[in-house]
Each structure stands twice: as structure tokens, then as C-alpha cells.
Amino acid sequence: MASETTPNEAGDLTRRSVLKTSAALGLLAVPAVGLLSACASGGDDGGDDVEASGDAKNPFGVDPKKPLEVVIFPGGFGKDYAEKQKTVYNTNFPEAVVTINAIEDLRAELAPRFQGKTPPDILQNEGANKIPHGExxxxxxxxxxxxxxxxxxxxxxxxxxxxxxxPGVVESGTFKTTDGSSKFFVLKYTYSMWGLWYSQQLFDEKKWTVPTTWAELMTLCAQIKKDGVAPFTYTGVHTYYIRDMFVTLACRHGGTDVIKNIDNLEPDAWNHPSVLAAAEALYSLKKQGFILGGSEGLDHRQSQARWVKQDAAFIPVGGWLENEEKDILKKEFEMRLMAVPPLDGSVNPQAINAGAGEGYAVPADGKNVQGGLEWLRVMLSAKGREAFGADAGTPTVVKGAKEGLPLEDKPGLKSMVGLLESNGDFAFQAMIGDWYPQFGDGIWGPALGELMSNAKNAAEFVEACQKGADAIASDDSIEKQKR
Amino acid sequence: MQTDTRAPEKGTATTGTRKQPKSGGVLNVFSHGFLALWAIMIIVPLAWVVMTAFKSDDEIFTDPLGLPSQWHWENFTRAWEKAGIGDYFLNTVLVVGGGVALTMLLGSMAAYVLARYEFRLNKFFYLMFVAGMMFPVFLALVPLYFIVDNLGLLGTHFGLILVYTAYSLPFTVFFLAAFFKTLPHGVAEAAMIDGAGHYRLFFQVMMPMARSGLVSVAIFNIIGQWNQFLLPQVLMPGEGNNLLADGIASVAVSQRYDPDFSGLMASMVIAMIPAFVAYVIFQRQIQAGLTAGAIK
Amino acid sequence: MKQRKGLFITSFLVLPVALYAIMVISPFLQAFYYSMTNWTGTNPNYKFVGLDNFKRLFTNELYSVYLIPALKHNAFLLIAMPVIVIALALFFAFMLNVGGRSRGSRIRGVGGSKFYKIVFFFPQVLSVTVVGVLWGAIFRSDEYGFLNSILALVGIPTKPSGWLSDPDIVLLLVMLVMIWSSVGFYLVYFSAAMSSIPTEIYEASMLDGASRVQTFFKVTLPLLFESVQTAWIYLGIIALDAFALVFVMTPEQGGPNHSSEVLGGVMYHYFSSSKAAVACAVGVVLFFFTLTLVMVSLRATRRERVEY
Known part of the structure; x- marks a missing residue:
């Protein structure tokens, strides 16, 4: 790996400065990771090579007695589904002891374990403190x-x-390795989408009709406001919650290439008229007083709670919302999902911001790599999916995944699955934020936040983003991705 | 503050009369108002936290200002059990207690020698310590993590005490050295003539003489170490090991996944009470300590 | 005798110096080295890159959006926070010690001064995260926030852009909280110093016809000069470490849009986004930043001690 660097010099240095390391570095754990792998060797000795045999019962050659450790990020989906999947695993390997750990702060707890070569066998690497896959x-x-x-x-x-x-699942989990080849490393398990959530109950009660165009939405918002409800709330303090509205509007207006060009850091990609149109639309929300007061300072649980209380009509969140708020959501609330309605003159009005999400990976240094692979096979089985669907209420990346989902109990899920079915051919995802977190977190997110709160206007937003994208493009130290 | 300076206050003025010279009167109204305002700014938010800690989550949102309709004591049991605030508190007391004691011992030893003995590297050591006041702790964190781990002290109270002490030395040495310099030389000489060795001189003569300065620097150190946030966050990994500052932070962070606002408020109240009690008990000593340290 | 003295000096210095060298000096030297590598925190084969990281921090848009505001904010905090805290603390201390009505030529503090001293000090004993969470709830941006509820009670509408989410005031609010929690300590500290000034000095000054204000500036302040200097240094250290409050209180930990970024937070950001070398470089910048300010302020405040 990375043969152009000077492994000897670095190796010596780290051997001197790194010590026996098995414990944790708290929040700052990550810098340690590299040091240890440096010690071990610069080479790619990561774990055993496993190949799939034709043996349908045990294709990876799992040692039936070897214990298995599964780490779950208990954010939107909890961990109950994993407990159920465990029983599926144990039907084939009854002697294996499977431990399921739910960890919120993955970075703090797992980086030292990666460093100490004692990672878990399966890792759901998600949440605010995930360790970037690329790293x-x-x-x-x-x-x-x-x-x-x-x-x-x-x-x-x-x-x-x-x-x-x-289709697209393998592509979304494939990453460039340091030797330039691309491999499939991350199984994204859920198939889900972002959009605007609303309460059918509230709509019925107030006799509002669901808008199909941006213009209709604006008319409706004026009505909603008149009826004493705030049309929108959103999660102001985590700006990636706003990304969906922007990319959906732009993609619908100008077509998928608008987003692809942005992802590929094409010069002037942000100066596309559809980008400006989307930005102007978002800017107008606050300008017209369509946003619940103080939304820019609310975190996701606070804004969602306000929406559940029907203080606001719409909220932009991903597909996990129904599950995340299940403790306070009542069934008669009848939550529904719609994609952000298209602006006038949209060329791709059916586009939805949908795709695979929730990455699971098998750490190379795990004690039971075979078991880890087998666990993923269990997750993708009919029973494994059923367990996930029943608890997490979200479709998986397996085709026809709607079977076995508790659609009748979960109105939000039902409406999302309907959208995924009707508009699935127009699904797209923007990659730039994931590929270049410095841009997503440092430039794009803050600029979106200011656009929503009207601290920046649309032109300023576009300018800031273009400047940031240019800075990424011209920085040689950043590995560029292409789609 | 613009008062009529031409109306000097007479020493013979009688009490409680409006005929008082303007200066005092205006100043009094102004100062009382401002003092009262500041007191309100402190009491009201804290009282609000206490009140909120007794409410249900729902009530916190529907009626943020009112009194709790029902006193939800179970918020406190939940906070105590779930977050382990009691443990955080004990950990903090242990580490700060040990840290300040060791800081004062090592700090006064170094400061004393540097202030009152002449030797070759004196200036060098003194500057080395004092320069530490300018080092951002953050810069040292990652290497420090490995050092502590290498010593086998990661996640231990003792390790944290050593680190707290090391990082409190610059300030402590700087001020105690200045303080030791002001102590009269005559007493020391007399003691030496009486046959006291260097050690006895330090522990039996100089330390008692420097008591006031020591107390005042110790108070600064208690405040400083009590408020440490970064060091425990990094050097005390794992659950149940937290100190108050990072413990409350992790309770606050877990709100993102499992909102329990009333529980968070209850945790804060639990965290505040012992500090409050300790302060009320010791406030006389604290003030006395600072008074003594103030004159040099 | 000489030998014994040498032995004594060594025995007293060896522990503090060793502890300090191991725990403080050596990690700092290591961090200086890391700042000149391309270590991400995870790449084993990092190499020496000279001053690249520093160049990037100042000139590359992706980095300068963090660093430049952070430098400005720390400079602002470093100047404004200690001045305000010291001014308020001195004012309160003067009130509590000398501000009261005179009775039979006795100098006294205002009524209730004991009560004030207890109350004002209290925020200082709260853990900094408790303070952060508390004020976060007070400044909550919608109508469920404490401050907004109070305003609603007196008929003032909710501030539309929130409090901590308003880029124009978020840093001021963080500073306000810092002031809130430290004034009490310095009040007690200064008033301790004031109470050790003999009351005859005040009485003499007042008999000379000086007002309280004049007395304060002509008598009290010069005599407190050393205490003020001590407070200044300690407050300066706190101002540079505003990170904990920023971390707990502000949106996106330094936002909105970097308007409450501080250097500690920027280091934290780079450590946790696998740019450890850049984080170390920020730390080095912070070091030289501090060094410069200390030099300047030492020069500015150098003066003779006042004896009395």
C-alpha cells in the first residue's frame, strides 16, 4: 500500500512513540488508529482471506463454536432487530455465543479497538460519531x-x-483502495428516502390538500399560516437535514446531471441555474414567514417533537422518522411522506432522493471474519429482513423488500414504500457531502443553514459553495472520486 | 457612575436620610439595583433548573415557567441510576482533592527552591515552568494519551491526578515563587543558625509562614481542576469512569438518541447540590484564604 | 554544607521537574513535530511535509473558514472577557466593601453584602458543562426556551432568529456565560484584597473630599494592582479555553456558520475528522498566538509595585 511514501522512516518513528496500546483515547481516539497499524506493518495483512464456497449451509467456513461480536449503532433503528437476527444465526450455529453491543459514540469506543486489532466482527458504522469508511x-x-x-x-x-x-447497492458500498483498485467494503442495508413528512390527520382536520408543485406548496403554506400553524420546521443545528430539500429541488429542476456535476467537482457546477432556483426557493420560505420561529436553533429531536405536536405542518427528515419518534407518535396522526414538490419548469419532476443507507462492515482484524460475513448473510435472509422490518420499519436493499414489512401498523412506512415503488426509477443521491466531509460539514452545511435562516441570500449561497468546491478540486491532498 | 463629585460625603452624615449628599444616594440606588439584578440573573436560572427537574417532559414544554403540577421525584431516581451522577461526583472529588494536594506539595517545593536558592539552572527551570502557562492543553492531548497509557495509568484516578498536577504546576510555581520571595530572610537565617536543616526550615518554618499564599493558590487550583473538561474526557475512557464535567456532557449528548430532558435537569440538580452545600459550608474559609493571600 | 544544599535542591526539584517534563514538555514537543507531517491519525506511512499544514490553514478556503474566525474570536474573548469580568468584579467588590452608607464615619459595604458574596460566587462551583447545558436551555430558540418564555410573559415576541442560532450574537452569548460564571470568584478575590486595605486610607481620602468614585480610582485600584494582574492571567487562560462552552452550547459546535468557532474547537474538529497533523498545526498557531499576546500584555502592564 501507498508505496510512494517512506514506510521505514514512519515506521521507526511510530514504533518509538507508540506504546502498547489497548485502551481508549476517548473522543480523540482516532489518531491512535494509524499508529498501531503502522507498528504491525505497513503491508496489507488485514485478516484472513475468505472465499465463498458452494456450501449453501456454511459458505464461508464459519467455525460453529467461535463467538461473534456485533456492534450496532442504536440511532434511528434501535437494536432489537439484531437480537432477533441473532436467533437466526444461532439456528445454524447453535453453539456460537453472539454478543450484541449497542454503541452511540462509535469513534470513542471503537477507534482504540481498531488500533488494538480487536475490533468487533460486525460493525454498523453510522451516526454522528462514525469513523469514516474511507479512513x-x-x-x-x-x-x-x-x-x-x-x-x-x-x-x-x-x-x-x-x-x-x-441495483446501485454494490456501487454505493464500493470504495477505492490505496492501491487504486475498487472493492465492495460496505453493505448498505436499508433502502430509504428523504422527503417532507406531514400529518394526514392534521391535513384532513384543516381541509388542506397535498400540493404537487412548488407553487401549490406556496399557496398552501399561506393557508396553513393563516390557520395558525407554522408551515415548516426543520433541524437547524444539524444542517445535513436541510440537504435533501436543496438537492431534490435542484435535481428535479435541472435533471440528475446537475447533481452529478456537483459531485464530480465540475467547474461552475454550482453556477447552474437550477442550483440558484433551488436556493431561491429555500430562501423564500423564511422570507414569507413560513418557518416555525426558532427552528434554526432546534436539534432534530426538538424540531421533530414540535412537528409531532402539530405546531408545524412539514418537516424534512429521512425515512427513519416514524421509528425514531414511535414513543410519541400516535397512529391516528397518520404520518405521510412526500418528496419536495418540483419548481416550475422542472425537467425531472419525479426524482426522489432515495437509495441505500446504514452501512455495515466486517472489520478485517476481527476474530471471526467468517462469522461476520455469515451475519450479513443472515441479515439479508427472509427472516433477517423480517426481524428488521418489524422493528425498524424500514425496507432493506433486497428486491421486493416490502414483503414482511408491518405496513398496516406504520402509515409513514406505507407511504414511503409507495413512493419508492412509484418513483424508484428516478432515484438519485448526492455524494459530495459523503465523499468530501470537509466540504459537507465546513462549507455546504453552514451555507445551507444560513440560506434557510436568511443570513445568506441565494446568490451568496451559490458563491460560497462554488468557492468551496473549487478549493476541494484544487487541493492535491484530497483523493478525488468520480461517478 | 457619573455622580456629582463636588458633593463630598461628610463623615457625620446621619443614616437613612434623603438629605444625604447626592453621591452616596445615587450610587446606592444604582449599585443596589445592579447588585440585585446580577443576583437575579444567578438565582432565577438555577431555580428554574430545580423546578424543571421536577416536571414531566411534557409539562416542561407546555408550561416552561409554571410550577410543576405534580412533583416528579422519579426524575431524580432515574438520573441517579441511569447516569451515575453520584459516581461522577465522587470521582471528581477524589481526583481534584488528590490533584490539588499533590500540586500544592510539588508546586511549593519547586517554587521555594527556585525562589530562594541560587544555582546554575535556576532561571532555566523557572522559565520552563512559567512558559507552561502559554501551552494550550489541547495541543498535548494526543501524545499525552500515549504517555499516560504507556505508564499504565490510563483510566485511573492516579493517572489523572498526576496529569492535573503537571498542568497546574506553571501557575502554581509562578505565584508561589513570587510569594516565597517576599518572605523575610531574617527568620530563615535565624532558623539556620539554630541548626535547622534545609528540610526542617522548609516544612516547619517557611510553609507555615506561607500558609496564606498557599491557601489562596490552592483555591485557584481547586476551581481550575474542578472545571477540567478535556483531560478527563480523553484520559478517563469507558463508562462509569467519568468525572462530573464529561459525565454531564455525555448525558447531554445521549439526549440526541433518547431524549429525557427532565432527567437531564435532575442530573444537573444532583450535580449542583453537593457543590452548593460544600460552598456554603466553606465560603468563610474560601474568603479568608483569599484575603490572606491577597496581601503580599 | 554546600553539597547538602545541592542535594536539597535536587531532591526538591526532581519530582516536579520530572513530572512536568514527562506530562507537559514532551507531549508538546511531539505535537510540534506532528504539525509538520501529513499524519491523518490513521495513516501509518505519514511523512514530513514542512509547513504545508500551516499554509493550508491560512490560505485554503476549506481550512481558513475554520481558522480565521477562530483566531478572531479568541482574540476578542481574550481582550473583552477579562476586561468585563474584572471591571464588574471590581465594581461589585467596591460596592460590597465600601459602597454602603456611611454611619458615623465608618466605611461599610452595602446591605446584604454577605448574601451577595455567596450568591455571586455560586456559578463558579458549577461544572462547566452544567453551566453550558443550563444556558443552552435558557437560550433555546423556540417559545419553549426559558428566555423566550419570560419575554413572552412581558409581551415581547420571540426573537425570530433564535439566540445561539443568531450568528451575530452567539459569541457574545458564550462570553456572557463565561462572565456570568466567573464574576463571583473575582468579586470575592478582589473584595478580599480590598478588605485588607486599612479603612483609615479610605476615611482619610474621603475626609480629603474625594467622592467614592474618586476614592476607587485613586486609592483602591492602585492598591489592587497585583490582584488584578493575577486575575488577568487566569482569565486569559480561561478565555483561550472557551471550547467546553462552545462544545456544549452552540449549534454544530462552533456554528452557525463558524460564527462561534474557537481554536480549541477547531483542533477538536480536525482531530475527530482524521486530520491529526492539521489539529496539531492549529495548536501550534494557538501557541504562538498566546505567546504574542503574553509578550504584548507583559510589556503593557509592566510597572512598579505599589507599597502601602
């Missing part, structure tokens, strides 16, 4: 998931796993 992949700390794709499904020995996944 771990660069150090060969994820195991290649190709064997999983080649393995037969648990339900039908004649069908391979790669054939049951939605």
Missing part, C-alpha cells in the same frame, strides 16, 4: 465483502446474494 479502508481495516456477493442466499442455495440486491 478505515485506507488502512486495510475492512474486509472485502466480495465473498458475500458470491455466496448463496440463506433461503435458496441456487440464488446468489448479488442477484437479490437492488
Amino acid at each position: 478505515l479502508i485506507a488502512n486495510n481495516q475492512y474486509h472485502d465483502l466480495q465473498p458475500l456477493l458470491d455466496a448463496p442466499t440463506l433461503d435458496d442455495p441456487n440464488v446468489k446474494i448479488k442477484d437479490i440486491l437492488y
